[in-house]
Amino acid sequence: xxxxxxxxxxxxxxxxxxxxxxxxxxxxxxxxxxxxxxxxxxxxxxxxxxxxxxxxxxxxxxxxxxxxxxxxxxxxxxxxxxxxxxxxxxxxxxxxxxxxxxxxxxxxxxxxxxxxxxxxxxxxxxxxxxxxxxxxxxxxxxxxxxxxxxxxxxxxxxxxxxxxxxxxxxxxxxxxxxxxxxxxxxxxxxxxxxxxxxxxxxxxxxxxxxxxxxxxxxxxxxxxxxxxxxxxxxxxxxxxxxxxxxxxxxxxxxxxxxxxxxxxxxxxxxxxxxxxxxxxxxxxxxxxxxxxxxxxxxxxxxxxxxxxxxxxxxxxxxxxxxxxxxxxxxxxxxxxxxxxxxxxxxxxxxxxxxxxxxxxxxxxxxxxxxxxxxxxxxxxxxxxxxxxxxxxxxxxxxxxxxxxxxxxxxxxxxxxxxxxxxxxxxxxxxxxxxxxxxxxxxxxxxxxxxxxxxxxxxxxxxxxxxxxxxxxxxxxxxxxxxxxxxxxxxxxxxxxxxxxxxxxxxxxxxxxxxxxxxxxxxxxxxxxxxxxxxxxxxxxxxxxxxxxxxxxxxxxxxxxxxxxxxxxxxxxxxxxxxxxxxxxxxxxxxxxxxxxxxxxxxxxxxxxxxxxxxxxxxxxxxxxxxxxxxxxx
Amino acid sequence: xxxxxxxxxxxxxxxxxxxxxxxxxxxxxxxxxxxxxxxxxxxxxxxxxxxxxxxxxxxxxxxxxxxxxxxxxxxxxxxxxxxxxxxxxxxxxxxxxxxxxxxxxxxxxxxxxxxxxxxxxxxxxxxxxxxxxxxxxxxxxxxxxxxxxxxxxxxxxxxxxxxxxxxxxxxxxxxxxxxxxxxxxxxxxxxxxxxxxxxxxxxxxxxxxxxxxxxxxxxxxxxxxxxxxxxxxxxxx
Numbered sequence: 001x002x003x004x005x006x007x008x009x010x011x012x013x014x015x016x017x018x019x020x021x022x023x024x025x026x027x028x029x030x031x032x033x034x035x036x037x038x039x040x041x042x043x044x045x046x047x048x049x050x051x052x053x054x055x056x057x058x059x060x061x062x063x064x065x066x067x068x069x070x071x072x073x074x075x076x077x078x079x080x081x082x083x084x085x086x087x088x089x090x091x092x093x094x095x096x097x098x099x100x101x102x103x104x105x106x107x108x109x110x111x112x113x114x115x116x117x118x119x120x121x122x123x124x125x126x127x128x129x130x131x132x133x134x135x136x137x138x139x140x141x142x143x144x145x146x147x148x149x150x151x152x153x154x155x156x157x158x159x160x161x162x163x164x165x166x167x168x169x170x171x172x173x174x175x176x177x178x179x180x181x182x183x184x185x186x187x188x189x190x191x192x193x194x195x196x197x198x199x200x201x202x203x204x205x206x207x208x209x210x211x212x213x214x215x216x217x218x219x220x221x222x223x224x225x226x227x228x229x230x231x232x233x234x235x236x237x238x239x240x241x242x243x244x245x246x247x248x249x250x251x252x253x254x255x256x257x258x259x260x261x262x263x264x265x266x267x268x269x270x271x272x273x274x275x276x277x278x279x280x281x282x283x284x285x286x287x288x289x290x291x292x293x294x295x296x297x298x299x300x301x302x303x304x305x306x307x308x309x310x311x312x313x314x315x316x317x318x319x320x321x322x323x324x325x326x327x328x329x330x331x332x333x334x335x336x337x338x339x340x341x342x343x344x345x346x347x348x349x350x351x352x353x354x355x356x357x358x359x360x361x362x363x364x365x366x367x368x369x370x371x372x373x374x375x376x377x378x379x380x381x382x383x384x385x386x387x388x389x390x391x392x393x394x395x396x397x398x399x400x401x402x403x404x405x406x407x408x409x410x411x412x413x414x415x416x417x418x419x420x421x422x423x424x425x426x427x428x429x430x431x432x433x434x435x436x437x438x439x440x441x442x443x444x445x446x447x448x449x450x451x452x453x454x455x456x457x458x459x460x461x462x463x464x465x466x467x468x469x470x471x472x473x474x475x476x477x478x479x480x481x482x483x484x485x486x487x488x489x490x491x492x493x494x495x496x497x498x499x500x501x502x503x504x505x506x507x508x509x510x511x512x513x514x515x516x517x518x519x520x521x522x523x524x525x526x527x528x529x530x531x532x533x534x535x536x537x538x539x540x541x542x543x544x545x546x547x548x549x550x551x552x553x554x555x556x557x558x559x560x561x562x563x564x565x566x567x568x569x570x571x572x573x574x575x576x577x578x579x580x581x582x583x584x585x586x587x588x589x590x591x592x593x594x595x596x597x598x599x600x601x602x603x604x605x606x607x608x609x610x611x612x613x614x615x616x617x618x619x620x621x622x623x624x625x626x627x628x629x630x631x632x633x
Numbered sequence: 634x635x636x637x638x639x640x641x642x643x644x645x646x647x648x649x650x651x652x653x654x655x656x657x658x659x660x661x662x663x664x665x666x667x668x669x670x671x672x673x674x675x676x677x678x679x680x681x682x683x684x685x686x687x688x689x690x691x692x693x694x695x696x697x698x699x700x701x702x703x704x705x706x707x708x709x710x711x712x713x714x715x716x717x718x719x720x721x722x723x724x725x726x727x728x729x730x731x732x733x734x735x736x737x738x739x740x741x742x743x744x745x746x747x748x749x750x751x752x753x754x755x756x757x758x759x760x761x762x763x764x765x766x767x768x769x770x771x772x773x774x775x776x777x778x779x780x781x782x783x784x785x786x787x788x789x790x791x792x793x794x795x796x797x798x799x800x801x802x803x804x805x806x807x808x809x810x811x812x813x814x815x816x817x818x819x820x821x822x823x824x825x826x827x828x829x830x831x832x833x834x835x836x837x838x839x840x841x842x843x844x845x846x847x848x849x850x851x852x853x854x855x856x857x858x859x860x861x862x863x864x865x866x867x868x869x870x
Contacts, residue, residue, distance in 0.1 A: 041715070042714055042715070119748075119749075137850065140850060141850055141851070144684075146849070146850035146851050147849075147850075147851045148716060149716075149850075150847045150848060150849050151847070151848040151849075151850065152846055152847060152848060153846060153848060265848050265850075266848070271848060274847070275716065275719070280716055283714035283715065283716045284714075284716065286707075286714060287684075287705055287707065287714055287716070287717065288684075290705035290706055290707045291683070291684045291705040293706075295706075295709075295710075296707055296710060296712040297710045297712065298710070298711075298712045416846070450846065450847070
């Protein structure tokens with residue numbers, strides 16, 4: 001294997017989302033990019049993996065730094081009861097004969113039944129919700145990567161209140177209007193709150209200090225006099241607060257973003273990417289990079305990275321020294337002016353630049369771990385049904401009515417996507433496995449077949465919460481309460497697609513509360529880096545996963561929520577982009593952008609109470625754009 | 634043979650992929666078919682800037698939209714993304730009749746297809762390119778034909794440079810796809826077919842749109858008004 005050329009402007013190690021966005025942006029700006037990854041799949045820590053891939057991923061992670069308390073199991077295949085192993089509802093396409101009870105173990109490996117549909121799984125290592133407005137979606141559209149991907153709307157958001165009930169979250173004007181279970185006074189209070197969040201008045205300096213200091217739930221009940229169930233709904237269902245201590249300022253900012261996003265693509269603030277989401281987008285950006293000339297090499301281990309003196313870069317531009325990269329299976333070394341790598345890949349080099357070794361894990365004291373779980377079940381949680389039950393809960397008019405206007409729809413399609421939020425301490429009474437409770441919010445994102453995350457009739461649940469790094473609790477312990485609750489809720493709904501007539505052994509469909517046994521259960525803790533990307537050395541950047549907010553008003557690190565990840569990654573990529581192409585380019589780009597704005601066609605403004613932005617009068621030089629590069633111009 | 638005006642989103646989109654070793658002329662085939670152009674070798678050393686092309690066609694009075702995807706050069710180190718393969722209804726596997734190794738490596742491309750396409754219905758055509766260089770041909774027509782037969786797929790030889798046989802190759806492929814309605818016909822709203830894999834990435838309405846509610850960011854949605862709340866165009870509130 002040999003390369004056409006060996007020197008590049010930028011070498012990127014790891015095809016994680018941030019690196020992939022950066023790669024596409026740099027290639028588009030005519031920098032030469034070589035992009036390497038140790039894995040034989042794209043997207044690295046953001047990848048969407050098949051069942052067998054995630055199995056081997058998990059096995060290889062026992063030994064990796066940063067991941068701890070990993071536990072993977074396939075309960076449905078090891079379940080001893082021979083009577084009703086909840087066989088993964090089979091796929092007719094694949095045509096395997098009914099109820100093949102072939103549980104030839106490997107007790108450790110994925111069940112054979114599921115492996116037959118291996119490629120139908122796209123299990124995400126970084127589950128995300130994509131806000132319908134914001135840097136991430138803007139960049140997707142600008143870069144045209146949006147045309148490579150499709151999405152689903154997040155259909156449901158609900159807050160867990162007790163083992164029997166989940167409450168739907170009224171998160172938009174429309175929801176509130178239609179809400180049957182809400183009293184008029186509560187509706188008005190909610191509307192006022194949402195209007196305030198959207199107004200941005202709270203951002204004024206005179207309000208900030210006070211709002212910064214007060215935790216959001218307290219603010220909601222004291223200032224807005226919201227009853228407890230609405231406090232829960234707004235704090236955890238709308239603002240997605242990760243703890244009861246989150247500052248009002250942070251939470252209001254999220255509520256505002258939520259409201260801005262709602263309505264762009266439908267009655268939800270969020271989109272769910274198909275085929276695992278972030279991993280698919282990373283692939284899209286990699287393709288975009290390749291379209292503009294980026295060179296990609298996967299499945300080759302990057303062995304070493306060294307500074308190399310004096311290399312004539314040709315074309316007059318003499319780089320003082322360059323990075324020299326040794327890649328397994330490549331005869332020649334690759335050289336590059338800049339290197340952007342993932343933390344993990346830098347750590348794994350046989351021979352890493354000695355310049356600035358990672359500062360010793362002093363951060364362990366105040367550090368935070370993300371706790372993740374992936375659960376594959378053969379049925380969904382019924383977001384609509386369960387919410388109708390007791391009087392304490394309320395519900396929005398049945399989903400179907402919304403669609404009714406457009407086209408007559410089958411009475412009830414199973415839910416496809418949903419977010420179930422477990423507020424802090426909501427699981428306390430559960431008391432499974434020595435206290436299944438958790439003092440922080442646990443998010444559970446459900447994705448069905450329509451998201452192409454799993455085979456027909458199956459559902460993937462992604463769980464996520466956080467815990468201080470020094471806590472000894474295992475990932476399993478932390479999530480067990482939530483997992484039990486999900487299994488119980490799922491037990492109340494029927495299997496998604498009752499397989500038509502399976503030779504006689506039909507279950508009574510009315511049998512309530514079946515025991516649901518997961519097809520896959522994977523949990524682990526993942527250490528998060530303390531800060532945004534770090535400059536390791538001149539022209540060497542290391543990108544941590546997950547990306548962290550650098551500008552946040554809080555000093556305390558809170559890991560990003562599911563909904564923050566894509567935007568944080570995009571911002572991270574843009575920051576790196578400008579550092580590489582030069583900050584002066586950014587100013588040019590900003591000036592050009594404001595010129596473009598002025599130049600807008602006045603017809604755009606017709607009917608909006610004015611002739612145009614500036615009456616269309618402007619001099620030539622004002623509109624002349626300066627030469628420069630752009631982050632996806 | 635009048636085709637009445639149709640709603641653009643009702644025109645089925647067929648996703649067609651090009652694969653095959655480097656420099657067998659995949660991009661040239663694409664450009665010849667869509668734009669009737671041929672770029673000289675100096676202009677096209679290796680694929681840069683070719684992403685996908687859209688071309689409308691009419692077969693038997695019915696209109697179709699082809700979205701034809703090029704490899705973006707990612708075939709060089711076998712790093713095509715799995716998303717590239719998603720939802721393809723047709724695949725052109727190309728080789729160069731003057732380069733034996735490009736013919737020999739066809740089977741590895743078939744393996745790759747096997748791995749990444751989940752429907753066995755996907756229509757495949759083996760295309761031997763550069764027949765204009767007859768004097769330096771090393772792979773005979775018979776060999777190509779035989780291989781294609783063994784793999785159970787269509788076969789055509791052509792020259793993108795001279796524009797010979799290129800349209801024929803695409804026509805054969807498209808006709809075969811169209812005569813396999815399960816590949817492209819829409820199913821009713823809400824109806825899901827077993828094992829259905831959505832054509833990911835086709836830039837417009839998806840062909841086998843079995844899943845109501847897929848959202849493409851590049852299409853304008855029926856909803857208006859970002860901001861507080863949510864309103865439909867005909868909203869009465």
